Amino acid sequence: MATEQPAVTRSTFDDVIVPIFAPANFIPVKGKGSRVWDQQGNEYVDFAGGIAVTALGHCHPALVEALKAQGETLWHTSNVFTNEPALKLGQKLIASTFAERVLFMNSGTEANETAFKLARFYASTRHSPYKTKIIAFHNAFHGRSLFTVSVGGQPKYSDGFGPKPADIVHVPFNDLHAVKAVMDDHTCAVVVEPIQGEGGVMAATPEFLKGLRELCDEYKALLVFDEVQCGMGRAGKLFAYMHYNVTPDILTSAKAIGGGFPISAMLTTEEIASAFHVGSHGSTYGGNPLACAVAGAAFDIINTPEVLDGVMAKRELFVKHLNQINEQYAVFSDIRGMGLLIGAELSAAYKGRARDVLNAAAANGLMILNAGPDVVRLAPSLVIDYKDIEDGMVRFDDAIKAVVKGL
């Protein structure tokens, strides 16, 4: 099929965009469900989900409808006024979680920035101005603002930007003794991803999260769960904390909550929320009607037994295929994660080659992710069709074969 030469190509990127990303060599132009097409009309199966964002696939009819309807009604008011979609979405989140208050922002970074500021503000106004220490974990990822990148546990993301916010301590993930060693009365918060995403798809152990809860109670510190990546159905329950039966004091959600429309939320209790007062924090766009209308439609679909139970069933199929591929090629040393957040760690012979696997997948019509240099990550739509899983896994097999054969 002859196609017209597109006006912009991948090389335009290098001429136009600040060079912080290394995008794939093709440019997606259209998506439907778990299929995507590029400028040349090549078709891809999407196991990446926009990094755990497009939880209902591309252009889900209910989200398109919500976007269109709200787009013809009211786009933006600022927080000088409230709006109906935000209030309705807030009610839904409160009805389905531990939360009694919510605050909407625009990205995972902003939700976490809000959470960390609230934890510090709460501790310093209710307890002591010296209660400012934040305990966080190696390899954690919480966003890219200077505060969130400093709470994150990957120096390669936080170094080089001048003085960092102080009084943040990092210890190894899943190591309760290490937390105990640094926990004290000056600790205002422990911040943790129940399943580390960027850090390599590592789930917390139940004992670890239970232990953190007990330590936080003992030292009057807040337990903050960053569920930006692992929440909103990704782990097979609405939020991952529900698997662990450990309730946080503050929870952040983003990525899947808008199904692809930028929005995030911070959830907390009435008591903790009451530390903030008018003017303590703010956002021009946070909780705007367009984002909240789309997120409300996504929430109604995700928070159903059909979708959440489907996540568990689909995970089984993914893992079955990954094990079969591994039996053939011995490329993985571990297959892990929860629900449809799946990590496959490359075995010793393929260490550091996750990017090569991504490129081979793209060449075979498959979109996947990595989580660091050693882990291949899958975060597909929660409602991906079984046919898409089967087709995608055939392509994944071809991609792995190409890497193994050094093609």
Ligand SMILES: *Cc1c(COP(=O)(O)O)cnc(C)c1O
């Ligand atoms: C992606 C991510 C963030 C940052 O979200 P942005 O929307 O990119 O700002 C924060 N925490 C976790 C766990 C994430 O996976």
